[in-house]
Amino acid sequence: MARSIIILLVSLIQLCSFSSSSDDHLHEGKSLSVDTKGDVLISSDGTFSAGFHPVGQNAYSFSIWFNKPSCSHNCTVVWMANRDYPVNGRHSKLTLTKHGNLVLTDAGRITVWATDTVSHLSAAHLKLYDGGNLVLHDSTGATLWQSFDSPTDTxxxxxxxxxxxxxxxxxxxxxxxxxxxxxxxxxxxxxxxxxxxxxxxxxxxxxxxxxxxxxxxxxxxxxxxxxxxxxxxxxxxxxxxxxxxxxxxxxxxxxxxxxxxxxxxxxxxxxxxxxxxxxxxxxRLCKIHGTCGPNSVCSSSPKYGRKCSCIPGYRMKNHTDWSFGCVPEFDLSCNGVEAGFISLRHTEFYGYEYAIYTNYTVEMCKNLCLEQCNCKGFQFRFHKSHQPYSTYCYLKSELRNGYHEPFFDADIYLKLPKTKLSLSYELVQDYSLECSVQVEQLTRTYHESKENDPFKLFLRFLSKNTVLWSTCAIGGIEFLIIFLVWFFLIRTWHESDLMGSYHLIAATGFRKFTYSELDKATNGFRKEIGRGAGGIVYKGKLPDDRIAAIKRLIDANHGEAEFLAEVNTIGKLNHMNLIDLWGYCVEGKHRLLVYEYMEHGSLAENLSSKTLDWEKRFQIASGTAKGLAYLHEECLEWILHCDIKPQNILIGSNFQPKVSDFGLSWLLNRGDVKHSKVSRLRGTRGYMAPEWVLNMPITSKVDVYSYGIVLLELVTGRSHSKGVEGEREEVQRTLIKWVKDTIDATETWMEMIIDPTLEGQYDKTEMSILVTVALRCVEEDKDARPTMGEVVRMLLQLGEKH
Structure with a gap:
């Protein structure tokens, strides 16, 4: 009889538990547990479920999924709370606290996700709606949080x-x-x-x-x-x-x-x-960027479907994942005599061209590429639609986004050592992915409770011997001190390990210098060659005899990990119109960046010294645009310059422009970029877009505005920050207004605004385009300004017409 009553009670408890967990509501103070298979929320019409969904071995994500098509493990998931931080399959819970916060804990210990909400009214509840939206309400029905506001992939x-x-x-x-x-x-x-x-x-x-x-x-x-x-x-x-x-x-x-x-x-x-x-x-799936990773080609055929292949001389980097692409099986020296080319017909590698030449032959393109160490090949294209017919040579610094189409009207020429030129190449190579699912079990472990656990026996003993409580109190304090010391040591070890990983990452692209090395290289930081809001730049000679520009940052209140992570990002930038970062130094409060030294100095110096003819000015305009377009559109999306001005455009030995201090504004305070409004003004007066003053959202268009001002200075030779003096009035007006007024006032406006030091030696078509682009870039409304990519295309189209 007693046994029957116990069985009945257990059954009722299980039934009640199942009934409550299968509702579409989760009430305040309740939880959904990963341990209970049926612990889910189900929408009232039965379309959706919300609960713990398996994403690997002993790995679960709190998810929402369709109940149709019928599924058990391989369900159609439409939302995940913790897709990048799965929890263990034991003791993990989703809990709606009494204060209205929805919290996901791993084994009840580690919080991996939370809504961070607070209900000032009682009786908050979570509901799964028929449309698939999981909504957290307070007692009045107001929405505190909903899954529709934070989608994953659906x-x-x-x-x-x-x-x-x-x-x-x-x-x-x-x-x-x-x-x-x-x-x-x-x-x-x-x-x-x-x-x-x-x-x-x-x-x-x-x-x-x-x-x-x-x-x-x-x-x-x-x-x-x-x-x-x-x-x-x-x-x-x-x-x-x-x-x-x-x-x-x-x-x-x-x-x-x-x-x-x-x-x-x-x-x-x-x-x-x-x-x-x-x-x-x-x-056309092969046109999707990153499909096959770098140094590989995507192709489609009825027989094979979409396939990835390494280009000649390269091998697959990771046989389980094509997104890692291919790596070279050779070391290519800068000696052009040792290299040659293999052509791949009807194949394109989109983007990453650092120079474009028109009306060049294939042999001329080859010679150009052989002369430059960073050239990995070139795209050669013949435009039949242009009259007269034109050829285009695109020099490539990276081989990414490669695809092959039988009717594509261009070829790619790969630069390889001459020992590799005899390699054969087939679009579908014998590279098969190792597709077995390899999911590592999470490393957190949970120990079973044992009756003979010495600590529990000790506590049981204490409960029967109250005389020892005072001693236990003292012991507890000592234990707390030991725990805090242990925690500090573990944290220190973790941070040092993190630093090691950053050092390893940074070392792959550039060098870490000691402070004493840079102090010696600059002779005690004596020869100052420039300064700005970010820091002071000194000329120095490195131990390997290279001449460097060493920037000492003024704002050094950054943690080492954050500084190294962001410098590592900047160090990976690779474009002929961006200054090269050779290394860095981080010691104590010292934060220094080591750049290549540009012998002709800045654009500001060259404009004031009147050393630039029209051809060099147009080259500087297009090169600067290419560098900014790379920052905005081809590398990581957070990199904005925020201080484009002639002083930050440096001129190399062949008068090739290089944008300097790129990304430094965000580097000094990167956290601001996550907000639509930035906490403080950035840039230089006279070159700043209206958004800074009006406290409007900051986008890449602030750089476009500054670039437009620089273009006007290139054309006129006048400084925007100083203003322009009119002929009939003594008051100074801005450069923008002066140019616009002059264009409206006379048909001979070109002769009126062109830099007089050029003595009339300029190309009127190029000048007209530059002024048109500049005035579009300095529009008050940011949405009316072009992107830097569009600016580059407008300038390239001008080159094609010539």
Missing amino acids: LLPLQQLKKHAKLVSSRSRNNCSSGFFNLYFDSDNVLSLLYKGPEVSSIYWPSPWLLRWEVGRSTNNNSRIAVLDPLGKFSSTDNYTIKSADYGKRIHRRLTIDFDGNVRLYSLNEREDKWVVSWQAYP
């Missing part, structure tokens, strides 16, 4: 993708952590697809070689919202709209950015119990 019908949110792909088909592809609104208010790899990033949709208006997009929208409606129409405020192939049907849908970088709209075919693709953004 957008559900009526869920808005807003300007500060983005969809991020999974790392691979079997790895749910954050991948390399983003769908988001860029700084021009345009919905874009971005490849954000471990080293470089670039926008690949809409087509980056086209202007935004050419693909029907509008930059004149501040709301930046995209939404999928239940009938299958996806639209955004930049005028982009598509409809699914089955538009009009009221069925389950989802818009997902897949691990391969393509955005697809899926519809649920309930009859066959499977998802079908009803629209996709990119039908």
